[in-house]
Amino acid sequence: MIFEIVLPVALTGVIISAAAALKFRDMMASVVLLCAMSLFMAASFYILQAPDVAIAEASIGAGISTAVYVIAVSKTGRREDEKGD
Amino acid sequence: MDGKGSSRIVRNVTCMLSVPVMVFGLYVVLHGHLTPGGGFAGGAVMATFIALFMVSFGKDISRRLDSGPFSVSESLALLAFVGIALLGIQVTFFSNFLANSGLLFGLTVPFGTNPGFLGTGGVTPLMNLAVGLEVFSGLSLILIVMFRSGGDGDNA
Numbered sequence: 673m674i675f676e677i678v679l680p681v682a683l684t685g686v687i688i689s690a691a692a693a694l695k696f697r698d699m700m701a702s703v704v705l706l707c708a709m710s711l712f713m714a715a716s717f718y719i720l721q722a723p724d725v726a727i728a729e730a731s732i733g734a735g736i737s738t739a740v741y742v743i744a745v746s747k748t749g750r751r752e753d754e755k756g757d
Numbered sequence: 758m759d760g761k762g763s764s765r766i767v768r769n770v771t772c773m774l775s776v777p778v779m780v781f782g783l784y785v786v787l788h789g790h791l792t793p794g795g796g797f798a799g800g801a802v803m804a805t806f807i808a809l810f811m812v813s814f815g816k817d818i819s820r821r822l823d824s825g826p827f828s829v830s831e832s833l834a835l836l837a838f839v840g841i842a843l844l845g846i847q848v849t850f851f852s853n854f855l856a857n858s859g860l861l862f863g864l865t866v867p868f869g870t871n872p873g874f875l876g877t878g879g880v881t882p883l884m885n886l887a888v889g890l891e892v893f894s895g896l897s898l899i900l901i902v903m904f905r906s907g908g909d910g911d912n913a
Binding site: 723724726727728731732735736738739740742743744 | 785793794795797798801802804805808809811812896899900903904
C-alpha cells in the first residue's frame with residue numbers, strides 16, 4: 673500500500689514543486705518551493721528504507737541550503753529580472 | 758529582511774524550537790552507532806539551528822555572532838578525530854582499541870537480538886562526537902561568513 677500510494681504522491685510532489693520553483697518570478701517563493709521539494713525527497717527516501725539519507729536530506733536540503741538561499745536573496749534582490757529571458 | 762529580521766511570530770517559534778532541535782541533533786550524534794544518522798547528519802541538524810537563528814533575527818543580532826569560537830572548535834574537532842585515530846597506532850591507524858575493554862563505551866555487545874546499548878562501540882561514538890562538532894562548527898562558520906560578506910541585506 674505504501675509503495676502504491678504514498679511513494680507516487682511524494683515523487684509527484686517532488687516534480688510539481690521543482691517545476692513551480694522554476695516557474696515563479698518571486699525568488700523567496702522559489703526558495704520555499706525548493707525547501708518543499710527537499711521535504712518530499714526526504715519522505716521518498718524514508719519510504720525507500722534509507723532513513724540515513726532522509727535525515728541528511730531533511731537537514732541539509734530543507735535547513736542549511738534554504739538558509740543559504742534566503743541570505744543570498746536578501747543580499748541581492750527579491751525579483752527576478754524580467755528581461756532576463 | 759530589513760535589519761530587524763522576521764516577524765515576532767517567527768522569532769518566538771525559533772526560540773521555542775531551539776532546545777528540541779539541538780537535543781535532536783545531539784541524539785542523532787550520540788546514537789550514531791546504533792540508529793540511522795551519525796556525526797554528519799547530527800551536526801547538520803545542529804547547524805540548522807544556527808541557520809534558523811540568523812534568518813529569523815536578522816543582521817543586527819547575527820553580525821554579533823563571532824566566527825572565532827567556531828573556527829577554534831572546528832580545528833579542535835579535526836585534531837580530536839585524527840588524535841583518536843592515532844591512539845590505536847600500536848595495531849593500525851583507526852584501530853578500535855576501546856571495544857570490549859570495559860572502559861568508556863567499551864561494553865561487550867550481548868549475543869542475539871537486543872535493543873542496542875549506548876555503551877558499546879568502542880572508539881566509534883567518540884569519533885561520531887568529533888565529526889558532529891566538526892560539521893556543526895564548519896557549517897555554522899560558512900553561514901556566518903556568508904552572512905557578513907558583501908551586500909547590506911536590505912533588498913528583500
